[in-house]
Amino acid sequence: MLSSETKDEIFDLIGQTVTPRLSDQLRFVLEIDKLKTIIRQTPLLDISRRENDAEHSWHLAMMAMMLAEYAAPDVRLERVLRMVLIHDIVEIDAGDTFLYDATAEAGQEEREQKAADRLFGLLPKEQAVEFRSLWDEFEAHQSPDARFARTMDRMQPFLHNVFTGGHSWKHHGVTADQVQKRMAVIADGSTLLHGLVTRLIEESVARGFLLPSSSD
Known part of the structure; x- marks a missing residue:
């Protein structure tokens, strides 16, 4: 692996060869390679290993293309794709937080906001603003596009759990x-998909994939 000094020397060479804009874009492109090293709790369907964040983001983009017909009519697929591809970039710095780990959620928002400042700040100004705006929109999950993007984000690991027992x-x-509780937000993006998830939760309990509700 190259030393940080060698990398800096190469970036200096790039900076002398191309515009500052392209240099910043390339620095960001190389920085987000680290997303491939962030390991999630979700296993691959063959249970050979856990997926990484880059694989997760790719899978969400594919799902969004396949399932867009079940979204609200005003959902814009191109914006959904951009959201799901950038939504976990902050985990390069902040790390992945398991959906069902309440303890790990403490400080998550602060960590992710700080990560967003640094990582999107690597980009040229207008792209930094654009990417940060999309990320903020996804996190707020108030717009139709963000709601459907969040639906994909919740549904993908859910399906992996169902199909890995x-x-x-x-x-x-x-x-x-x-x-x-965690899958309730799927209804905001697609009532049909939420209905399917509800049925699969019942089936998962019946088959012993999932513990019954604590109140049962």
């Missing part, structure tokens, strides 16, 4: 009511 659910002792 509740692999990470079992490992972390997750209960049906916890999953129902």
Whole structure:
């Protein structure tokens, strides 16, 4: 692996060869390679290993293209794709937070805001503003585009749990009511997909993939 000094020397060479804009864009492109090293709790369907953030983001983009017909009519797919591709970039600095780990959520927003400042700040000014705006919109999940993007983000690991027999659910002792609570936002992006998720939660409990609700 190259030393930081060698990398800086190469970036200096790039800066002398191309415009500052292109130099900044290339620095960002190389920095987000680190997303491939951020490991999530979600297993691959063959349970050979856990997926990384880059794989997760790619999968969401593919899902959004396939399932866009189940979104609200005013959802703009191109914006959804951009959101799902950038939504986890902040985890390069902030790390991945498991959806069902309440303790890990403490300080998550602060960590991610700080990460967004640094990472999107690597870009030329107008692209930095654009990317940060899309990320902020996704996090707020108030617009139709953001709601559908969030639907994809919640549904992908859910499907992986169903089709691995509740692999990470079992490992972390997750209960049906916890999953129902976390999957509720899917209804904001697609009532049809939320109905499917609700049915699959019931089936997962029946098959022993998921613990019954703590109140049962």
